Amino acid sequence: MSDPSNLSQLGRPAAPAASPEQAVLERVPNPHPGTVYLVRFTAPEFTSLCPVTGQPDFAHLVLDYVPGDWLVESKSLKLYLTSFRNHGAFHEDCTVGIAKRLIAEIMPTWLRIGGYWYPRGGIPIDVFYQSGRPPTGLWLPEQGVPAYRGRG
Amino acid sequence: MSDPSNLSQLGRPAAPAASPEQAVLERVPNPHPGTVYLVRFTAPEFTSLCPVTGQPDFAHLVLDYVPGDWLVESKSLKLYLTSFRNHGAFHEDCTVGIAKRLIAEIMPTWLRIGGYWYPRGGIPIDVFYQSGRPPTGLWLPEQGVPAYRGRG
Amino acid sequence: MSDPSNLSQLGRPAAPAASPEQAVLERVPNPHPGTVYLVRFTAPEFTSLCPVTGQPDFAHLVLDYVPGDWLVESKSLKLYLTSFRNHGAFHEDCTVGIAKRLIAEIMPTWLRIGGYWYPRGGIPIDVFYQSGRPPTGLWLPEQGVPAYRGRG
Amino acid sequence: MSDPSNLSQLGRPAAPAASPEQAVLERVPNPHPGTVYLVRFTAPEFTSLCPVTGQPDFAHLVLDYVPGDWLVESKSLKLYLTSFRNHGAFHEDCTVGIAKRLIAEIMPTWLRIGGYWYPRGGIPIDVFYQSGRPPTGLWLPEQGVPAYRGRG
Amino acid sequence: MSDPSNLSQLGRPAAPAASPEQAVLERVPNPHPGTVYLVRFTAPEFTSLCPVTGQPDFAHLVLDYVPGDWLVESKSLKLYLTSFRNHGAFHEDCTVGIAKRLIAEIMPTWLRIGGYWYPRGGIPIDVFYQSGRPPTGLWLPEQGVPAYRGRG
Amino acid sequence: MSDPSNLSQLGRPAAPAASPEQAVLERVPNPHPGTVYLVRFTAPEFTSLCPVTGQPDFAHLVLDYVPGDWLVESKSLKLYLTSFRNHGAFHEDCTVGIAKRLIAEIMPTWLRIGGYWYPRGGIPIDVFYQSGRPPTGLWLPEQGVPAYRGRG
Amino acid sequence: MSDPSNLSQLGRPAAPAASPEQAVLERVPNPHPGTVYLVRFTAPEFTSLCPVTGQPDFAHLVLDYVPGDWLVESKSLKLYLTSFRNHGAFHEDCTVGIAKRLIAEIMPTWLRIGGYWYPRGGIPIDVFYQSGRPPTGLWLPEQGVPAYRGRG
Amino acid sequence: MSDPSNLSQLGRPAAPAASPEQAVLERVPNPHPGTVYLVRFTAPEFTSLCPVTGQPDFAHLVLDYVPGDWLVESKSLKLYLTSFRNHGAFHEDCTVGIAKRLIAEIMPTWLRIGGYWYPRGGIPIDVFYQSGRPPTGLWLPEQGVPAYRGRG
Amino acid sequence: MSDPSNLSQLGRPAAPAASPEQAVLERVPNPHPGTVYLVRFTAPEFTSLCPVTGQPDFAHLVLDYVPGDWLVESKSLKLYLTSFRNHGAFHEDCTVGIAKRLIAEIMPTWLRIGGYWYPRGGIPIDVFYQSGRPPTGLWLPEQGVPAYRGRG
Amino acid sequence: MSDPSNLSQLGRPAAPAASPEQAVLERVPNPHPGTVYLVRFTAPEFTSLCPVTGQPDFAHLVLDYVPGDWLVESKSLKLYLTSFRNHGAFHEDCTVGIAKRLIAEIMPTWLRIGGYWYPRGGIPIDVFYQSGRPPTGLWLPEQGVPAYRGRG
Ligand SMILES: [Ca+2]
Ligand SMILES: [Ca+2]
Numbered sequence A, B, C, D, E, F, G, H, I, J: 001m002s003d004p005s006n007l008s009q010l011g012r013p014a015a016p017a018a019s020p021e022q023a024v025l026e027r028v029p030n031p032h033p034g035t036v037y038l039v040r041f042t043a044p045e046f047t048s049l050c051p052v053t054g055q056p057d058f059a060h061l062v063l064d065y066v067p068g069d070w071l072v073e074s075k076s077l078k079l080y081l082t083s084f085r086n087h088g089a090f091h092e093d094c095t096v097g098i099a100k101r102l103i104a105e106i107m108p109t110w111l112r113i114g115g116y117w118y119p120r121g122g123i124p125i126d127v128f129y130q131s132g133r134p135p136t137g138l139w140l141p142e143q144g145v146p147a148y149r150g151r152g
C-alpha cells in the first residue's frame, strides 16, 4: 500500500488494474484516531468470473470496518473492486479474500463483509465474514439487504 | 369436460392426473350469467420440467377470466395445474398452452394468463397472453406481480 | 331500505342481522347530488361460510361507488357485511351478490367491488365486478391491493 | 442468425463472444405462431464499459417482445448480453442498439427495452424504447422497476 | 459423500436422484479453513409431497452454515433438494431432516435451516432449526424472509 | 380571497381561523400562466370532528390542481386546512367541500382531491373528486397512496 | 387431548366445535424428540366476538413453539382456532388464553403467541406472550409482522 | 383513576375531556395477573398544540406495557389521548409525560412509549422512553415503525 | 448552448456555475435520430433557496425527454442543476423553469419534469409539467416516485 | 452555547450561519432531568461540499441522544446543519465531527449519529458513531434506514 502523501489514483484519471494482485489500495490517515466508529461501503456493481466456466458472476457487496490508523481511500477501493472483472474466483473464496486483503492493507480495528451473490441454478449464495468480535462500544447496524425472493 | 352435475373431484380425495392430457377440468354453471366480471386465480406453487434437461422449472401463475356460461371448478383447476409436475414444456409454450386448454374447456368470454418463471441463467422469463381485447365494461386490474430484482 | 329520516342503527347499539336477507341497509341523502365523485370503503374483516363444507372463508373487500341521490350509511353497511358471518356462499357469487344488493338499495350512478379472498388449496381467488362503464369525468384510482405472494 | 435446426450454443458449454458484433443470436420457431403474446426477459446482470473512460457501467435490462415466426433462444440471448462486457457504449446508444439488433435477428412483431442504469455522478439514466405502437390485442403490463431513491 | 477429487455432478449433465436417500451430496475443501464465516443458500424452488395425501407441498428454504473442513458443492446441493420432488414428508420432519443430512455429510462447525412452507388450510408453517449455539465470533444476520400476510 | 399584493399571512405569525368559513385563502399570480401543469399538495395532518359524536376524525389529503391565473399561497392553504380542527363534517361532504371552496377561491383550470380517512368501525372511507375531465395535454400521475391493509 | 393413535379429525371431514371448550386439540409424536427447534403457525383468519357488544373482532395470530414430546396436529389447531367464531373474549385474555390452552395440551418446551388485532376506535391492540425464557440454543426469529400504519 | 366496577366511559357516549388533567383514565383487573405479557396500543391519530405558536402538532404513538394488577381500559385511553387536542406541549415533554401519567394510573410492571412526530422544518423528532429495564422473561418485539424518508 | 464539438465540461474538472443563468448546458448529437425513445434522469440531490426566507429547499427531480437532434450531455446537466444551490425560486416556478430551459437548449421532441419537494409546514409540494402531448408511439412509463407518507 | 433564557433564533427569522464554526447551537433545560430517554432527529436535507472538488455532497442524517441537563433547541440544530452548505468536509470526518460538536455543546448522557451519504462513483458511504456504550435502561431502536439498492 502506498504512502498516503502521494496517492496515485485520487483526483486523477486512473484505469482499473488488470487483476486484484496488481490493484493498489491506498489509504489516508484516520481523522478521528482513537474514536470507535464504523464506515460502510455499499458496492452493488461488483462482477467477477466463474473459475470453472469463465462466465460472469455478479454480487452486491457491503463492507463495514472500524478504522485504526487509516481510512481506505475510496477511489482506490473502487478500482480494487473493479479489478475482479477478469478474475476467476468462487463466491465463498472471493468474498472472504476481499476482506483479508483489506485487513492486510489498512489494518482496521475490525472489518466485516457481506457478499450477496446473484442466483445460479436458481439458488443465490450469500457469504458473511467478520474479522472477530466487534470492538466494545461500537454501534453496528445490520446491513439489512433484503432477502432473495425468487418470484411472486 | 365433465357435466357439472356429476363432479368427480370436488369434495372427495382426488389424486392429480399423471399428465395434463389426463387431467379432467370440471366446471359449474356461472351464477351470474350475462354479468361481465373477472375471476382471478393466483397459483404460486406451479412446477413443471424442462423438456431439454428434465430439471424442474417453477412459476408463479396468475389466471384472469370473464366467465361465460361456466365457472371453472377450483379444485379441478388445482389438480390440472398439479398435473404438470412430471410434464416437460418450454416456458412460453406451457404458459400459453394452459390458457388455450382452459379456453377450450370452459369457453370463457375472455381469458388471460401471466406466467412469472423463476430465473434460469440469472434471467427470469415472464409470459403474458390474453385471448383478445377485453370485453367492454370489464374492470381489469393489473396483476401487479413485483418485478424481479436480482440482489441488493 | 329505510327512509333516511328514521335511521334505525346509526348512533345506537345495533346487533348484526342473522342473515344478509334480514340485514337492513340504510341511506342518507347525497350532500353533493349532481357531482360525480367516488366513495371507497375498505373492509378487511369480512367472513362468510363455505356452502359445501361449512368452514369459514375470509376476504378483504373494497367497494367503490358514485353516489346518485343517496349515500349508504356506513354503520348499516358494516352490519350488512357482518351478516354474512353465518351465511354460506361461493366466492364469485358472494362478491357479485353484495354489489347487486347495494345497487338495488342505494341506486348509485355506478358501483364496483373487488373481493380478495384468502387462499384455499394454496390458491386465492379475486373477483372484480363493476356495474358498467364508469361515468364520464369520474376519477377512479386503482384499488391497489397488493398481489398475493405465497412465501419468500 | 443461425438456422434453428443447428443451434450452436444451447445445451453445450459456450463461451461469450468477444464483442456484440461477434455474438451469435440464435432462434427457435415460435410454438404459437399467429398468437399475440408477450415474452419478457429480465437481465439484472448487465455490464459494459464507458466509451470515454473505460470504466465499467452496469444496468438492469428488461426486454419485452411479441414473437413473430421466431423465439429468441434464451442461452444465446444471455451470451449476447454478456458480450458487452468489454464493449464501450453510451447508455442511450447501447440500450437502443440492443433492441435494434434483436429486431434485426428475430424479426418480432413488436419489441421494447427498458435500460435502468446505475447512477453516475449521483444521477441514474433510464432509457425506454419500443419499436412502434404495440399490436392490437396485446396485454402489455408495465415493467414496474422501482424508482431510484438515492438515500433515506 | 464422495471424495472431492472426483466430483460426479459438477460441470456435467446430472439427473436428480429418485429419492433423498439416493442423492449424493458432494463436498470440496474449505478454501479458508480455520476462518469463521457463514455461507447462506436460498432455495425458493423446493417441493415435496404430503405423506398423507400425496399432494405436492412447496417451501422456500434458507440454509446457513459455518464451514469446517468442507464446503458443500452447490450443484450437488441443488440436486439433493430436487430429489425431494417425489418424496413424502411432513413439514417439521422434512426441514429438520435436511439439516441433519447436511450435518452428517459436510460436518460443518454449525448449521441452521429456515423452512418457510406455503399455506395449507390458510395457515403456513415455518420451521427453524439450528445445530446448537452459533460459534463465538460469527456474524449471523437474520434470514429476513417477510412474514406471511394473507390478503390485503 | 385577498388581493395578492397584500398577503396577510405569508411570512408572519398567523393563527388558524376558528372555522373554515372564517379562514382566508390567499393567492399569488401564476408564474407560468398559459402553461398546463399540475401542482400537488400532500397534507397528512388533517383533522376535523364527527358531526354526530363530536369525536375527532383524521385524514390524509392529497390535492392536485392545474393553475389558471392564480396559485394558492401555501401557508394560507395550511391555515385553511387547520381551521377544520373544530369543525364537524361527514367524510364525503368535507372532502368534496374543500375542493369546491378552493375552486371558488383560486379558479383553477382543473382540480381534484383524494381524501384518505382513518378507519372507523374497522372500515376506512376514501373520497375521490375532480372538477371535470382533466385538461388536454396535462400530465397527471396517480396519487399512489397505499391501500389500507388492516393487519398482517 | 386425544391419544395420537386415533386422531379424530385429520384426513376426515370435521366440523369446528361450537366453543373453544368443546374443541379437541390433537397431537402427534415429535419426530425429532430431544432436538431444539421452532415451529411457527401463522393464522391470519382468526375471528371472535367482543364480549361486551357481541360484534366480531378479527386478529392475525402467530404461534411459535418448541416441541417437547408432541407436535400439535395442524388440522385440529385450525379447528380449535375456528371454534372462537362465536366466542366472546377480550383481546388480551383471548390471546394469552390460547397460549395457555396449547401449553396444557401439548406440553411444549416453550411457546409464544403474537396477537395482532384489527383496530377498534382507530387503535389496534397487539398482545405478546411467551411461556418463559426461550430455551438455550434455540433459533428464534422475530415474527416481523409489519407495524400498523393508519393511512398515508 | 376510577374503581373498575363503575367505569364511566366504556359502552356509553363519552365526550373527550377538555384537557389531559381532566381526562379520567379507567382500569380493569388484569385477567392474567402474575403472567408476564406485553400489550401494545398503536395510536396513529394523535394531535396536540405547539406551546409556542399554538399550531397543531401530530404524532403516531405506540405504547407498550406489561400489566400488573390492572389493564388500562381502552376507550378511556383513547379519550385521554384525545384530550391533548387543545393542549400545548413540546414533543419530548408530551411523549414522556403520557408515559408517566399511565404509570401513575395503572401501575404497570413496565411501560414504554414511542412518539413518532411529523416533521417540522423538515426534521421529524422521535422520542423513546421506557420505565426501566424490561422484566425478565418478557417478549418485547421492536415497534418497527418505518424510518422517515423525506422524498424520493 | 455550446457546439458539441468543443464540450467544455465533459471529462475535465469543472466547477458549477454561480447561477442557473451562467450555467452552460451542453449537447451531443442524438445517436438514434428519427427514433422515438425516452431518456430519464433521476436527480435526488437538488437544492435551491427559498426566495422569501433564503432558507434551503430540497427536491427530488425526475426529467424525461424524447431526444430530437440532440442529447443533453449529462455532466453539464448535473452542473446546471448544481447551479441552483444559491438561487432563490418558488417550487412551482423552479420546476417548470428547468423544463423550459432544457427545451430551449436541446430542443427535444418532447419533455416532462416531476419535481418532488421536501415538506414545508408538513406539506410537500409536487409539480408535474410536460411540454405537450407525448409523441405517438412513445413508451412512457410512470415515474413511480412513492407518495409522501408523513409518519407511521 | 447560549444561555437558554435568551434564545436568539427560536421564534424569529434567523439566517443560517456562514460556517459550522459560526453557527450557534442553543439549548433548553431538559424537562425530564434524571429520566433516561432517547430523542431522535431525522435530517434528510443535509448538504456539504467535497473538500477536494468543491462539488456538493448530500446525506441523510439521523441523530439520537439521551439528554442530560439540556435539550438541543431544534431550530438552532436545523440552522447548524444548514451551515455546512458551503463547508468542505470528508464524509467520515463530517459525520463524526457533528456528533462531537453536539456532545461539546449539550453535554448529553449519550449520543450517536448515522450518516447515510449519497453515492459517489456508484458506492455510497455510511458512517455510524456513538459516544460510548448506551446507558443502562435505555430503549434504543435501530434507525432502520433502508439499505442502498442501486437499481432493479
Ligand atoms: Ca439462476
Ligand atoms: Ca397500469
Ligand SMILES: [Ca+2]
Pocket: A044, B149, B150, B151, B152, D044, J149, J150, J151, J152
Ligand atoms: Ca440490484
Ligand SMILES: [Ca+2]
Pocket: C119, C120, C121, C122, C123, E119, E120, E121, E122, E123
Ligand atoms: Ca391455503
Ligand SMILES: [Ca+2]
Pocket: C142, F142
Ligand atoms: Ca394506474
Ligand SMILES: [Ca+2]
Pocket: A149, A150, A151, A152, B044, C149, C150, C151, C152, E044
Ligand atoms: Ca415466492
Ligand SMILES: [Ca+2]
Pocket: D119, D120, D121, D122, D123, J118, J119, J120, J121, J122, J123
Ligand atoms: Ca454517484
Ligand SMILES: [Ca+2]
Pocket: D149, D150, D151, D152, H149, H150, H151, H152, I044, J044
Ligand atoms: Ca431521499
Ligand SMILES: [Ca+2]
Pocket: A142, E142
Ligand atoms: Ca436483528
Ligand SMILES: [Ca+2]
Pocket: C044, E149, E150, E151, E152, F149, F150, F151, F152, G044
Ligand atoms: Ca390482512
Ligand SMILES: [Ca+2]
Pocket: F119, F120, F121, F122, F123, G119, G120, G121, G122, G123
Ligand atoms: Ca377502527
Ligand SMILES: [Ca+2]
Pocket: H119, H120, H121, H122, H123, I119, I120, I121, I122, I123
Ligand atoms: Ca416540514
Ligand SMILES: [Ca+2]
Pocket: H142
Ligand atoms: Ca432487532
Ligand SMILES: [Ca+2]
Pocket: I142
Ligand atoms: Ca399507469
Ligand SMILES: [Ca+2]
Pocket: F044, G149, G150, G151, G152, H044, I149, I150, I151, I152
Ligand atoms: Ca400516517
Ligand SMILES: [Ca+2]
Pocket: D118, D119, D120, D121, D122, D123, J119, J120, J121, J122, J123
Ligand atoms: Ca453513482
